[in-house]
Amino acid sequence: MSNNNLIKGSLQTIILKLLEENDRMYGYEITQRVKELTEGEIKITEGALYPALHKLEAEGMLTTEIQQVDNRVRKYYSLTKDGQKEVSAKMSELQSFVGNLQRILDPEWKPGLA
Amino acid sequence: MRQLTDIELQEIRNSIKKKVLYSAEIIMEIYDHYVSHLQNYPEDQFTEQLMELDQKFTYSYCHSMQSKLNKNINMDIGKTQWMVIKKYFCTSRWVFLVGILAVVFFVATQARSEREVKFLLFSPLALLLLMHLALGYQWMKRIFPIKKTFKGNGVTIKSSFMTPLSMRLHMPLTLANMMIYFPKIFFDDYGFLLLMPAAAVSITILFTLYAISLMEVWKIKSKTALI
Numbered sequence: 001m002s003n004n005n006l007i008k009g010s011l012q013t014i015i016l017k018l019l020e021e022n023d024r025m026y027g028y029e030i031t032q033r034v035k036e037l038t039e040g041e042i043k044i045t046e047g048a049l050y051p052a053l054h055k056l057e058a059e060g061m062l063t064t065e066i067q068q069v070d071n072r073v074r075k076y077y078s079l080t081k082d083g084q085k086e087v088s089a090k091m092s093e094l095q096s097f098v099g100n101l102q103r104i105l106d107p108e109w110k111p112g113l114a
Numbered sequence: 115m116r117q118l119t120d121i122e123l124q125e126i127r128n129s130i131k132k133k134v135l136y137s138a139e140i141i142m143e144i145y146d147h148y149v150s151h152l153q154n155y156p157e158d159q160f161t162e163q164l165m166e167l168d169q170k171f172t173y174s175y176c177h178s179m180q181s182k183l184n185k186n187i188n189m190d191i192g193k194t195q196w197m198v199i200k201k202y203f204c205t206s207r208w209v210f211l212v213g214i215l216a217v218v219f220f221v222a223t224q225a226r227s228e229r230e231v232k233f234l235l236f237s238p239l240a241l242l243l244l245m246h247l248a249l250g251y252q253w254m255k256r257i258f259p260i261k262k263t264f265k266g267n268g269v270t271i272k273s274s275f276m277t278p279l280s281m282r283l284h285m286p287l288t289l290a291n292m293m294i295y296f297p298k299i300f301f302d303d304y305g306f307l308l309l310m311p312a313a314a315v316s317i318t319i320l321f322t323l324y325a326i327s328l329m330e331v332w333k334i335k336s337k338t339a340l341i
Contacts, residue, residue: 069146
């Protein structure tokens with residue numbers, strides 16, 4: 001099974017977290033940043049990225065800004081106030097899920113142990 | 115990162131044109147993605163990388179993204195307008211709302227003849243009509259560079275915000291037409307309900323609130339969208 005199937009459910013959290021750390025980003029930049037952070041292990045597919053960005057924008061989590069770059073228009077995404085609040089909620093939700101998954105895979109595992 | 119040549123940029127545009135998209139938002143986002151990606155590869159890998167991108171951004175994927183975006187924008191505009199209307203009733207804005215209502219009420223009490231009541235009823239609609247003209251002008255101005263870049267696209271390029279906003283602009287105009295002509299089927303003196311001052315004031319207040327909130331939605335969205 002590819003990584004893509006595993007990250008599908010956490011894509012929104014990844015986007016929100018990246019935008020929390022970087023003031024504003026555009027679509028391609030997000031894919032490259034994920035690739036760079038995971039040393040190419042995780043590649044966000046364009047097929048999933050843009051619909052997720054548009055959905056987050058419609059839900060009021062992201063706001064956009066249009067800028068002219070080299071004779072073309074670039075759309076930058078950044079977090080709204082609601083989006084900033086949502087990041088911590090999504091992060092703790094994901095961390096708790098990863099913890100539970102870890103417990104299933106390794107019943108001996110205790111949080112905080114390497 | 116390198117600068118792409120004019121021929122390469124034209125190839126990218128031709129590739130996007132084949133997808134026959136009409137949403138300016140989607141076209142500009144895909145175009146930026148293509149260019150940003152291809153700038154990272156040397157000239158000899160251009161064709162191969164362009165083909166790879168075309169396999170990712172297939173016709174069906176782009177159209178599905180376009181339709182999802184339209185749906186999201188429609189939902190977003192509705193939500194924003196409702197949020198704006200709700201804000202009018204908040205303590206910080208009540209003075210503004212009371213001011214508008216007082217003006218409408220004052221004008222309504224001054225209306226004596228049938229013609230004056232009709233003017234009262236149609237004033238918010240005239241506001242919407244003016245807004246439609248201004249919206250069309252601004253939209254043309256913002257969309258023109260994209261239309262020029264993708265000339266010969268096959269379908270007319272427009273902002274995904276345009277249709278839902280236009281529909282919302284037309285709705286009260288259609289409603290007003292219906293209110294005027296529908297009773298005509300049943301009553302001889304069809305306008306009597308509409309011309310009652312209380313009814314006229316209520317309808318005018320509703321239309322005014324609707325028109326002002328829609329104008330505010332446009333103001334909010336025009337900061338970030340192609341409208």
